[in-house]
Amino acid sequence: MTAVLPTVPFLDLDHVNGQVRAELDAAWRGVLAHGGFIGGPEVSRFEAEFARFCGVEHCVGVANGTDALELVLAALGIGRGDEVVVPANTFVATAEAVAAVGAHPRFVDVRPDTLLVDPDAVADAVGPATAAVIGVHLYGQMADTDRLTAVAERYGLAYLEDAAQAHGADDLGRRAGSTGVAAAFSFYPGKNLGALGDGGAVTTRDAALADRVRRLGNHGRSARDRHSHTDRGRNSRLDTLQAAVLSAKLPRLDEQNDARRAAARAYRDLLPETCTPVAVRAGARSVHHLAVVQVADRARAADALTRAGIGWGVHYPVPCHRQPAFAPPGGAAGPPVLPVTEAAADRILSLPMSPSLRAADVAAVCDVLRVAL
Ligand SMILES: *Cc1c(COP(=O)(O)O)cnc(C)c1O
Numbered sequence: 367m368t369a370v371l372p373t374v375p376f377l378d379l380d381h382v383n384g385q386v387r388a389e390l391d392a393a394w395r396g397v398l399a400h401g402g403f404i405g406g407p408e409v410s411r412f413e414a415e416f417a418r419f420c421g422v423e424h425c426v427g428v429a430n431g432t433d434a435l436e437l438v439l440a441a442l443g444i445g446r447g448d449e450v451v452v453p454a455n456t457f458v459a460t461a462e463a464v465a466a467v468g469a470h471p472r473f474v475d476v477r478p479d480t481l482l483v484d485p486d487a488v489a490d491a492v493g494p495a496t497a498a499v500i501g502v503h504l505y506g507q508m509a510d511t512d513r514l515t516a517v518a519e520r521y522g523l524a525y526l527e528d529a530a531q532a533h534g535a536d537d538l539g540r541r542a543g544s545t546g547v548a549a550a551f552s553f554y555p556g557k558n559l560g561a562l563g564d565g566g567a568v569t570t571r572d573a574a575l576a577d578r579v580r581r582l583g584n585h586g587r588s589a590r591d592r593h594s595h596t597d598r599g600r601n602s603r604l605d606t607l608q609a610a611v612l613s614a615k616l617p618r619l620d621e622q623n624d625a626r627r628a629a630a631r632a633y634r635d636l637l638p639e640t641c642t643p644v645a646v647r648a649g650a651r652s653v654h655h656l657a658v659v660q661v662a663d664r665a666r667a668a669d670a671l672t673r674a675g676i677g678w679g680v681h682y683p684v685p686c687h688r689q690p691a692f693a694p695p696g697g698a699a700g701p702p703v704l705p706v707t708e709a710a711a712d713r714i715l716s717l718p719m720s721p722s723l724r725a726a727d728v729a730a731v732c733d734v735l736r737v738a739l
Pocket residue numbers: 430431432433456457459460502504528530531551552553554564565566
């Protein structure tokens with residue numbers, strides 16, 4: 367008889383959603399009963415809860431995380447002729463939002479240990495057209511708040527947070543979503559706080575900015591008269607049903623993030639020397655959206671994981687500035703222009719990470735890697 371192979375899913379969403387099955391049933395019945403599928407009371411309730419969770423005054427629910435970024439940029443008047451500094455190592459949505467308002471994403475390199483945007487590279491990239499910088503809190507860890515806000519202040523830029531992977535993370539006690547002019551969150555099902563479909567939110571301390579975002583995402587409609595369209599807006603709203611789901615799940619998020627931190631500690635203790643986990647800066651508390659390591663022979667590691675029934679991913683194999691949609695013409699095959707990002711793209715490997723991941727699962731993953739490498 368052959369030994370039973372360990373099966374560790376990349377992300378165990380059934381567990382997370384199963385914990386709140388009773389609350390979800392009640393929430394859906396409630397929305398069905400009142401029938402306010404758009405803009406129902408569950409939306410403002412969740413907005414208030416999530417604003418409190420992030421430590422800010424205002425939260426505006428929108429349709430997804432990409433829209434959250436785009437609506438903030440539009441509400442700030444950023445558009446054609448403007449440049450926005452963006453790390454090249456991020457999900458492509460960060461750059462898409464910049465392009466969607468007609469601005470130019472100016473890609474910069476990341477730090478070799480955290481793989482987060484390098485504040486020195488941001489400062490070097492600032493030019494006369496630079497209007498904003500987006501700090502992406504990638505893999506669950508906040509970008510370097512102190513240094514990025516200092517650069518933004520020195521050059522008069524808006525500092526925005528892409529917090530789509532960092533619900534509940536903090537940096538020297540300041541929560542993700544509370545450190546920029548505004549922040550964008552995604553509630554895509556696999557994020558640390560996930561809906562059962564698409565969803566997103568903007569958080570900010572600025573009441574006027576929150577109002578503008580809300581208006582732009584609701585057809586530019588005036589708050590006083592629904593038939594008066596004061597702005598050229600669009601439709602990007604958080605569904606009532608998804609808001610109800612998110613309110614059911616939010617109370618468990620801090621506990622789930624703690625469980626992810628415990629799993630990350632286990633990885634740190636048990637990983638072979640050939641796998642280097644991304645570093646967490648002193649004073650920062652990651653919520654470990656992803657468990658990313660750097661490994662020289664990724665193909666070999668990934669193949670061994672697949673054969674052992676262990677889930678894995680790569681976030682992201684092709685950096686934004688090398689994507690056909692964003693690369694300058696003819697630039698895709700040239701020499702490295704952002705050497706840290708490009709070297710990391712060939713070495714990064716995302717290992718299983720879920721709030722339900724046990725130390726024994728982590729040990730099984732690390733054993734497979736140790737034998738393979
Ligand atoms: C998921 C994600 C987004 C986009 O969110 P959607 O809700 O999928 O539109 C933006 N930025 C980052 C870093 C993300 O991980």
